[in-house]
Amino acid sequence: MLEKLKARVCEANLELKRSGLVILTWGNVSGIDRAEGLVAIKPSGVDYDEMRPVHMVIVDLEGKVVEGDLRPSSDTPTHLVLYREFQGIGGVAHTHSTHATAWAQACRGLPCYGTTHADYFRGDVPVTARLGRKELQGDYERETGLAIVKAFRKLNPHERPAVLVANHGAFTWGPSPEAAVENSIVLEQVAEMAAITERLSLDLWGQPLVAVADSALVDKHFLRKHGKDAYYGQG
Amino acid sequence: MLEKLKARVCEANLELKRSGLVILTWGNVSGIDRAEGLVAIKPSGVDYDEMRPVHMVIVDLEGKVVEGDLRPSSDTPTHLVLYREFQGIGGVAHTHSTHATAWAQACRGLPCYGTTHADYFRGDVPVTARLGRKELQGDYERETGLAIVKAFRKLNPHERPAVLVANHGAFTWGPSPEAAVENSIVLEQVAEMAAITERLSLDLWGQPLVAVADSALVDKHFLRKHGKDAYYGQG
């Protein structure tokens, strides 16, 4: 069932591991078959060394396991909210990568300080609100998804395919599982750069003095790569 | 004698080396056979490249060498205090990993800023008091163990399987030598994240402004992984 999708999702998980973004069994990637309404996702707590396409778990959009002997990632309900709410995304990745998580722990969105960021994210990457007690003690992983959707109320998830979950870590997405992983790699990179940038430019009160990049520069870079007149790559 | 334990302890030491947490001959891991009351531990100052199970030293809980041609790790008395005082732990690891040691050198416990930390440690990781002159000039390595036990007077060592020894480095433990090493890996990771988190959020006086994670979030993550109703992993 969905052999091709399972193979791609497995490989995307392994790519996430190879990129150095995750250690131990942390992190997970999923992909969706929109026609079937089915999602393939990494099983929970399985060693990357032993992970094979056959281990991927197939769930429907309500979270019911349709195929697979293993328990799906405990973060599955978060992925499913994103697939239901963000039309057109084809893959989701979750990491606790070092610098992205540090911004999430500081409960700060990631400012767009330059073109490296703007090539992938058209403006700040938002941070969710902290979850309240009711949400923490309720359907926690689903509430995490809802908090993400809330953070995007006024934002286009296709133009900013990433979010920082307060006190937690990062979720990224894209048209495919591979694109979701690429966005995780870029998010970690720009999160590190932004942290260093702020330290290089403090005002007399120890607050970051640096201004975010001009929105015209941000648009220029995002659109030369992703707009209808994009001219980056061999497209 | 205890061939299986020696093999596991040797492999756990090599895993510590492969994880990048230790350089040169630094670091050591031990494991205990509770039925026999015997501990297998890395020999002192031996190259990881040449380390074999046969080099592991067997000591009893008073520190008497029961088997082995080499001198046991100079930190052996610290390990033994932990085995005697923390019932049910099966392995202990010691590192000078970069960020954990930096917190230890700053004589600060590690605040719990997010779920990466809470997945393994249910709240702050404590720091010991600095040793006094009498303890430094007495049975130093044993005194180090006693200082650790003191730091846990009001804490459950199974819920926070790690400690920072002031001006020194980290000790971690767990149900097995492998778990102790895993906790060392996670401790270094969250120690790095916490240091970056604080720098991203300074108040006007240059002090960290960031709040620790909500205890309900900490409990949620610790218990979904370790509690009796845990649903992380393949259970």
Place this chain on the structure above:
Amino acid sequence: MLEKLKARVCEANLELKRSGLVILTWGNVSGIDRAEGLVAIKPSGVDYDEMRPVHMVIVDLEGKVVEGDLRPSSDTPTHLVLYREFQGIGGVAHTHSTHATAWAQACRGLPCYGTTHADYFRGDVPVTARLGRKELQGDYERETGLAIVKAFRKLNPHERPAVLVANHGAFTWGPSPEAAVENSIVLEQVAEMAAITERLSLDLWGQPLVAVADSALVDKHFLRKHGKDAYYGQG
């Protein structure tokens, strides 16, 4: 056509990747045949794993593609300005390496804090002015080149073969493509060192207290390696 140059430019791009300065398809290196007035440059958005000399694109100094099936790097017009304006340079490299980009994002030139820097760059590495709206919406990549040239109005590009482009990243150059890559490697290294140096020496207002290196020390190191009486290396 220009087979030798294409092979060298391809290898220089691969060296840039191996050095760890670029991830994904980021970064690009070019080289010029001054006699022919032709430039070989990396194609846009092609995987490093599959890159071969035959993929290099040959353009003239006005940017017209003379040979090659692929689209040249989108940064080609920036490279061409540098070849036209900086007589005698033979190669150009562009990266978004972590620390160099952080300085660029902070819109700060890189101060010369020591001999590591002075061995390659005779004084501060300048930062360009931020581009205005007109330049961003015009011939953007060419304007980037013009901003670099403007930053060198009073500086000798052979003595400081590097620049930070505000809110963007780094360009380096040299007598050959290989030298341009070497300068990118060194720029990242000294950008990291300088960031740490400043943090180790803050005044009571949180501003960097550290003084730049004595110009006599800078001259000594630059000239013992690059001057006519150079005595570093095997001459």
Place this chain on the structure above:
Amino acid sequence: MLEKLKARVCEANLELKRSGLVILTWGNVSGIDRAEGLVAIKPSGVDYDEMRPVHMVIVDLEGKVVEGDLRPSSDTPTHLVLYREFQGIGGVAHTHSTHATAWAQACRGLPCYGTTHADYFRGDVPVTARLGRKELQGDYERETGLAIVKAFRKLNPHERPAVLVANHGAFTWGPSPEAAVENSIVLEQVAEMAAITERLSLDLWGQPLVAVADSALVDKHFLRKHGKDAYYGQG
């Protein structure tokens, strides 16, 4: 001539490269045959990939080349001052490793914040004075050596086998070339830890609040490893 020493010095240089402390052709290691009064040292500016024992250059203590077709490291006169002045040392290493150099660029000695440091260096690692114009324009590399010796006027170089040269980098030494390299590795490690330690503990004026380690702790660790009653390692 001195084949064994040349092989060891070559291998120590390669070990320095493998340790990640040096990039490109930076760094150099030498070793001395005290009976012959001859020093083997790395040639200047030669690729590590192609370096063989036969390339090592033999010089006498006045710097006269006694054997070798290549020019010796440009830092040779600094090494020779150390061999002449620090009786009993058998090897010297020089690096621009990232964190050690940052402290050198900040013109700060490295405070001893913990036992990782004290296991190798019995107290702060000193920084030299900045060289004056006369020294910079005179016999520069020899003057660098003299500045190091001056920094040790009241210190024992066997108890602190390392120094930071202001605005430059690090020199380390030891009873052998291998020990000198090991001390370079440790110096970089503790230089990084100390930088992080300070950032974790700032007072209200942004100055490091952390106290150096108790001298009794420093002595305990240095002597359990290096004193006459040392009990670390296999003795």
